[in-house]
Amino acid sequence: xxxxxxxxxxxxxxxxxxxxxxxxxxxxxxxxxxxxxxxxxxxxxxxxxxxxxxxxxxxxxxxxxxxxxxxxxxxxxxxxxxxxxxxxxxxxxxxxxxxxxxxxxxxxxxxxxxxxxxxxxxxxxxxxxxxxxxxxxxxxxxxxxxxxxxxxxxxxxxxxxxxxxxxxxxxxxxxxxxxxxxxxxxxxxxxxxxxxxxxxxxxxxxxxxxxxxxxxxxxxxxxxxxxxxxxxxxxxxxxxxxxxxxxxxxxxxxxxxxxxxxxxxxxxxxxxxxxxxxxxxxxxxxxxxxxxxxxxxxxxxxxxxxxxxxxxxxxxxxxxxxxxxxxxxxxxxxxxxxxxxxxxxxxxxxxxxxxxxxxxxxxxxxxxxxxxxxxxxxxxxxxxxxxxxxxxxxxxxxxxxxxxxxxxxxxxxxxxxxxxxxxxxxxxxxxxxxxxxxxxxxxxxxxxxxxxxxxxxx
Numbered sequence: 001x002x003x004x005x006x007x008x009x010x011x012x013x014x015x016x017x018x019x020x021x022x023x024x025x026x027x028x029x030x031x032x033x034x035x036x037x038x039x040x041x042x043x044x045x046x047x048x049x050x051x052x053x054x055x056x057x058x059x060x061x062x063x064x065x066x067x068x069x070x071x072x073x074x075x076x077x078x079x080x081x082x083x084x085x086x087x088x089x090x091x092x093x094x095x096x097x098x099x100x101x102x103x104x105x106x107x108x109x110x111x112x113x114x115x116x117x118x119x120x121x122x123x124x125x126x127x128x129x130x131x132x133x134x135x136x137x138x139x140x141x142x143x144x145x146x147x148x149x150x151x152x153x154x155x156x157x158x159x160x161x162x163x164x165x166x167x168x169x170x171x172x173x174x175x176x177x178x179x180x181x182x183x184x185x186x187x188x189x190x191x192x193x194x195x196x197x198x199x200x201x202x203x204x205x206x207x208x209x210x211x212x213x214x215x216x217x218x219x220x221x222x223x224x225x226x227x228x229x230x231x232x233x234x235x236x237x238x239x240x241x242x243x244x245x246x247x248x249x250x251x252x253x254x255x256x257x258x259x260x261x262x263x264x265x266x267x268x269x270x271x272x273x274x275x276x277x278x279x280x281x282x283x284x285x286x287x288x289x290x291x292x293x294x295x296x297x298x299x300x301x302x303x304x305x306x307x308x309x310x311x312x313x314x315x316x317x318x319x320x321x322x323x324x325x326x327x328x329x330x331x332x333x334x335x336x337x338x339x340x341x342x343x344x345x346x347x348x349x350x351x352x353x354x355x356x357x358x359x360x361x362x363x364x365x366x367x368x369x370x371x372x373x374x375x376x377x378x379x380x381x382x383x384x385x386x387x388x389x390x391x392x393x394x395x396x397x398x399x400x401x402x403x404x405x406x407x408x409x410x411x412x413x414x415x416x417x418x419x420x421x422x423x424x425x426x427x428x429x430x431x432x433x434x435x436x437x438x439x440x441x442x443x444x445x446x447x448x449x450x451x452x453x454x455x456x457x458x
Contacts, residue, residue: 003253004040004224011043013228016236018281019304020052030268031071037261046079050087054439062424069108076110083116083124088431089341094126095407101130115141117342120376122400140167143337144174149380156194163195175299175339177204181216188220198223208289210239231269235287296323302343325350334378373397
């Protein structure tokens with residue numbers, strides 16, 4: 001059986017291990033080799049890369065995608081899209097979602113892995129529809145979590161819903177690496193009996209279960225898995241590409257991967273790993289195996305951000321308290337899967353509860369919006385006392401929140417006038433207004449400096 005392998009080194013490995021701080025210049029030199037390695041796809045965009053490019057790396061995320069596409073001619077590029085959230089942390093109007101998908105396809109994106117943090121599929125319908133209209137590949141996601149309200153029957157029903165929506169493939173997204181091998185086997189089997197679409201599995205090595213979980217998933221008929229080149233694998237990243245390739249070949253499967261190319265790719269990233277460690281970008285904590293994650297279910301990207309958040313407030317010694325508080329907050333909020341933006345919301349609230357010494361003394365505006373129903377329907381019952389404390393007598397909305405939003409792309413484009421050079425800039429601004437505006441200003445200053453320097457040189 002052919003097992004499709006997606007390489008995550010440019011997106012999820014980067015996001016999970018070094019909080020998405022890898023600049024384009026660090027990996028530009030290996031893109032053509034990545035293209036020749038035989039991957040099913042190269043996950044290289046979406047998730048936190050968009051925000052990080054603008055906020056930390058002084059890069060235009062659209063330009064980054066187009067530069068990758070210019071060098072990767074044969075392998076499909078893949079991104080992670082948060083449905084109605086796009087790549088931000090709130091819901092956007094349908095016209096913006098459609099425009100974002102259309103522009104992403106135009107800039108080179110092939111596969112859209114589309115998820116909703118609450119598995120409320122009303123929130124991915126528009127993104128899936130536009131992806132299919134643009135003749136790109138729509139991969140619908142089921143965010144995997146464990147709780148008293150999640151079971152195989154529920155996940156099988158979700159798979160059927162996605163198939164009826166018209167997605168090309170389905171991905172089970174185990175963002176915290178908490179899926180055990182037997183759970184993977186049972187879930188893949190249940191989905192294979194429920195739907196006729198190819199099934200992909202995404203997990204992390206956080207708890208050490210990743211490689212075993214992948215093998216059992218393949219035994220159950222899983223069609224594809226996500227891996228990271230070995231020098232940036234393990235810990236909160238994905239299991240190693242070379243390791244899984246080796247194991248799957250021994251089992252009689254094919255992967256289509258070129259071992260020599262994999263070695264070249266790994267040799268390229270080895271010195272970069274040392275650079276990230278010595279600069280402090282890669283914290284040793286995220287590189288180890290953390291079995292406590294089976295209890296607190298914190299995904300890799302969330303864990304590295306929690307550490308950064310506590311360090312910035314000189315409170316890293318409170319990490320264990322925050323990790324213990326996280327599942328309590330999650331229960332209060334109706335057991336949402338801990339994936340962006342829910343992971344950030346739950347994590348920030350857990351930090352606030354611990355640092356204030358009192359639970360829900362300060363409630364973030366995002367959690368308030370969640371309680372109002374602005375993110376969709378919670379998987380389980382939200383703590384009524386918390387709802388009463390935050391909303392008082394205000395009634396949460398039950399319809400799809402995007403139905404309450406007016407179209408805004410054209411309005412914002414008109415408002416930006418000369419600030420935005422093109423529609424891509426408008427989309428960047430809509431996702432991250434202050435950060436994008438600062439980026440545009442600095443980009444203009446750099447351009448002026450370059451012109452001045454050129455004139456002086458002449």
